[in-house]
Amino acid sequence: MPLNPEIKKVLVIGSGPIVIGQAAEFDYAGTQACQALKENNIDIVLINSNPATIMTDEAMANHVYIEPLTLETIKRIIKKERPDAILSTLGGQTGLTLSMQLAREGFLARHNVKLLGANPETIDKAEDRQMFKDTMASIDQPTIASKVVTDTVSAMQYAEEIGYPVIVRPAFTLGGSGGGICNTPEELNQISHNGLQASPIHQILVEKCISGWKEIEFEVIRDAKGNAITVCSMENFDPVGVHTGDSIVIAPAVTLADKEYQMLRSAALRIVDSLGVEGGCNVQFALHPESFEYAVIEVNPRVSRSSALASKATGYPIAKIATKIALGYTLDEIPNVVTGKTYASFEPALDYVAVKFPKWPFDKFIYAKRDLGTQMKATGEVMAIADTFEMGLMKAVRGAEIKQDTLRYHDFITLSLEELKPLMANPSDLRLFAVYEGLYRGMSVDDIHALTMIDEWFLYKLCKLCDFEHRLVDNHSALTEEEYIHGKKLGFTDKLMEKLNGNALPTTLAPIYKMVDTCAGEFSAATPYFYSVFKTPEEGAENEALEPIAQSTKERVIVFGSGPIRIGQGIEFDYSSVHSVWALKELGYEVIIINNNPETVSTDFDTADRLYFEPVTWEDVKPIIDIEKPIGVVVAYGGQTAIKLTADLAAYGVKIIGTSADGIDAAEDRERFDELLSALKIKRPAGHTVFTEEEALRVANDIGYPVLMRPSYVLGGQNMIIAFGDDDIQEYMKVIIAANDENNPILIDKYLNGIEIEIDAITDGEDVLIPGILEHIERTGIHSGDSIAVYPAPHITKRMEEKIINYTKALCKGLGAIGLTNIQYIVHDDNLYVIEVNPRASRTVPYISKVTGVPMIDLATRVSFGERLADLGYGTGLYPSSKYVAVKVPVFSFEKLANVDTQLGPEMKSTGEVLGIGETALEALYKGLVAAGYSLKREGGVFISVRDQDKAEIAEIAKKFYYQGFELFATKGTAKAIEAADPNIDVVELNKIHESDDFNASILIESGKIDYIISTSKKGRDPQRDSVIFRRKAVTLGIPTMTAIDTANALIDSISSNYNQHNTILVDFKNM
16 A cells, blocks of 8 residues: 555654653654654654653654643644644553543544554553453453452452452553552552552553463564564563563573464464554563463553564564554565565564563662562663574673673672572562572572473573583683683673683684574675674684675774663763764764664664674674774763773774773873862862772761762762761761772762752863753752753853853863763852763753754764864854753652652662753743643642751742642641741641651651652661651652752742643744
8 A cells, every 4th residue: 555645744752751661762663753754755743852862853853842741732732733643653651642642532533633553442452451351352362360440449359359469450551550469468459559540541450460471472563454474572581470671581482382482473463453453563472381371461552662672683673664554555565674675574584582681770779679570670671682592691691781791690609599599489680690590509490490480491591501600610720612612602701701710711712793684594684783693613604794894985983882771871872872873974984883772773773884783891892893993983972881991992902082091081080180170270079089988987077077979980870979977978888889899989079069060061172162051950969860950051150151161171171072071060159169070971962952953962073083163163162042941850760669769869860851941941940840740730738848957948948838829737847947937837747757656747648638748858768767758658659759949949939830731832943
């Protein structure tokens, strides 16, 4: 079928900020969708609240709106832009739910807007739990014993009927939000309540738990004519009971007999056909491990996380094909861009294995519960491709940046088998390592299978790794050449083998690179997309990367990606990496990218000239450098992942484009940086470098509390704290030292309570260009990634602007920086202090680029190759401010992470961000808060409990809430401070949790009377503390909690303003 001629303008809805359960995979999908629409000359209108994405780049669409993803905003954009259709299935659950609501209200019909990709009936059949059950029954597809309920009482009654454990699955949610496994009535009471709140239609499925069955997924694509193929089968390492986003996943499925495979494949195709899906669809099955019994778990009739994994595992561009289908094409009309000869109707065939390994945030949150269940907790993932599962797993583990190059976890080595068994039986992020340790100690496969229900096939593969590791450790003789080659094929690195064996290696073997071609070599392919394997010359395997390298006539540059999405290093770095690739191509270079994140635009096979899907570690990238022979490499845009390679690159003689390895070290090394500041006469907070607890205590007492403590060479403020006394130093030094395996120094600085300023500068070695100055609403002490930030800076005087420009120029020149440099300053008592300097791209680059119109990565790339800033058309110094004000608001995923304190501090906790843009700071702030999910109720109740140092300021904020019409509740000390400042304010005084069981903070929060909480405390983290308990309760109940008084002040100012979702300005970034 040809393109539908009625469709000339399409609205694409993005997925919003990065949260656990909905991450960068939707930037990748949305970018592919926009590319597919552009190929068909469709006028594209794009709306997304996430400024950090490639998807929201002006190059992606004709009209770009970085606006709140709310019904009201989308309706206004539809009325303004008058699209012919909405593409609903590429914006995750957010885009799908919004599209469905617009369709159900009749809004789309009234405005003659078609819903592309899925019709409402299809969505309802898949997402509405009762309709899904009925649909499966109508086509004889088995489902698990379950019941749809809309209240907690019904959930409890059904659980009594079928027996515990049960699983709660809320309707129309993402990442298993609000759901979980319930082993007791008490757990079900809590989780069912949460699930009903999380579901937009107040509906949950209570399902008999079948933990222990295999979990199998099929990614299917279907067109309007009913043509359908399975793109990829996938299998979870963990049995049913662990969310697929938290499980190690293998593609293709490896433990199925052909009969099982064909049975489930046929079922998947039949299900997709019965639902009438048009586009991509994910079908999840539970398969009994000892029989052919199976059940359908759920169906996602949209592009999903698994779609991104399947796309990267096979090379089949699911999002792009799904978009073409939405436009009216059929599979047999869409060419396969990989082969250039076949069509999208050919099912991919794999002659390798892809292994996905999740990236969890537990290194950030030491008190978080590490248990895994049906609610996703991972922030991101890596993928490894290899010719064996063993090698794929080893590559994935070391590429996940969890400080593991072997599956033996250091903390488990000293445990007894009895202590290990619960760690094997109970799913957590460390379960793989506990299982490996059990096998390493001699536990049988049968015993571990009985304990975990992990398939024996996987366990036997782990045994192969154990056997070889025993050979390395137990036999002190040097490896033979044959043993060494065997180790390489299992995925052991040279460095690891040498370390474990203690002897020099008998030889070295470089990898060869195979091509991902979608057709297992059946057709020749032109995909520049490679993975490494180890073959000896005698085995005669071809290095498939050599031919395109030989054909190359251009100079080559390698760009290192940023690895998995994690807190502190998110999608912003992929944005910078992709723009770097584009800029280098524009300059005439051939560009190679190395990265291992399947969710990103950077790992799309047509972003760079060649893609190597490999861990971003020195031993994995060195062989690529050897065969590609680049004129230089780019580390500045890959976050700390790429920066960590600089010393090895420099030692190997590889040219680093931009700031040198020495310049990067000078910014991180405390002594060198202090010497530079002293020479430049630039102030920084008083501080010292320490290595031990004793040194830390002495320094802290010398410079005076409070102090800021952080390890050097970190990103996202990991293990960064404000210490108020000796006990804080003692508690946190243990944590920091435990995580500091490379013996990097720990920095202690005097904490200054001032205005925090952040800039990104482009420098050519002489001049600097500062596109804009960001001012944080929260004073210093809150990590920049967690602060609300305003552009242009509202409280910076012209004199201070000049000082910022001069300091920035001097610092860049002193470090020998070339390209991008991020600098954080404090303005305190009219003095300017430097907090830190990072000669690389930062999280702020994407949205400063967008709001100022300065193409920062493009300019930084060009000056890195010798061009002068003054010649590039954007001037030098501080770039003129935009006519708009932009406010960045962080977004958190606390509801997914039990026991994590929500109090903000110097260690970053946000998973994503949104942008509000307006003609005034208040308008931009209002839009930013709405985009971040704040309901901004203008009346109700406010509970306030603040630390002593905030009591002098809280009265004015409480007064604003009171005269807005809110009822005030406060703990005793806070209430007295408010009433002392203004006796006319009525405050309901209550007890802290430990003070009384009667009318305490916990009882109040559960009462339904509270709409906002303001809670600051001197100490946090520990889940047993009163303040942490009620902040966690607030997360469970969905009550917004401000843990900095500046945030609370901004919130009430926004609530008190006259702005609403109908009178704010809509800004088209493409036509500003």
